[in-house]
Amino acid sequence: MSVKSRLSSIVHSTLNRFGLEVRSLNNLRDLREQEQARAELEPWQFLRHWNVRTVLDIGANTGQFATLIHKVLPDASIHSFEPLSECFQELIVTLKDIPGSRAHHLALSDESGTAAMIRNSFSPSSSLLKMTDLHRQEWPESSDLEPEIVELKTLDEVFAGQPLNDELLVKIDVQGFELQVICGGRKVIRQARAVVAEVCFQSFYKQQASFDKIFGVLRELDFSYAGQIEQFCSKATGDPMFADILFVNDSFAADKASGKALSTTPR
DSSP states (O other), X not given: OXXXXXXXXXXXXXXXXXXXXXXXXXXXXXXXXXXXXXXXXXXXXXXXXXXXXXXXXXXXTTTHHHHHHHHHOTTOEEEEEOOOHHHHHHHHHXXXXXXXXXXXXXXXXXXXXXXXXXXXXXXGGOBSSOBOHHHHHHOTTOOXXXXXXXXXXOHHHHTTTSOOOSOEEEEEOOTTOHHHHHHTTHHHHHTXXXXXXXXXXXXXXXXXXXXXXXXXXXXXXXXXXXXXXXXXXXXXXXXXXXXXXXXXXXXXXXHHHTTTTOOSSOO
């Protein structure tokens, strides 16, 4: 045994006599990372019991949500939609490690065509809508870059002739453009068990739809508000800014209440 190893052993033995334990910085870092990973997954664990087999990840960016939801629902197929070319290339790399996933290089809207998407220096803030001054105040690191022309399609058009099962989860995070996505995907969304939409309580983008308008359209499609999965507040004032809102299909909620449509054990 080397002198260094012998000294290390003596230190550990001495500390252990007093009920103390020495952990390396690497071990502590690993523990923190594991705890952070568990905390990120925890709000989504309820989906393990819902028999979700297909996930539509609308506004995928580089695959952050796809990576997370694959850990919760490892058997579900994932369709990820991302219009920005640079982010899409990273998304393809991310999805290589997720079996049954597919990347769609387009933006979803209530009409087909093309549009200028405003790229942001902080790519998750990129949008088809212009930022407001409030957005810049809350995220001063974000700034508009040159626009990028992207392809637009409706969700119903994408899946026309490709029937989806009703074991479907739709996640929408498109920076103020959620209402247009929903209006262009009424047929598909009606089939979903649940919709998770990022909804802002303050105006971070010009002409973005309010919570009331988004909720109103989803009520027309027979979805009910079922709670907030995660909420984010202003660092400056503490005011609620936006949240991932859960909307559940009324038919699925009725089946769930009666014990139907649920798995008996998490997958």
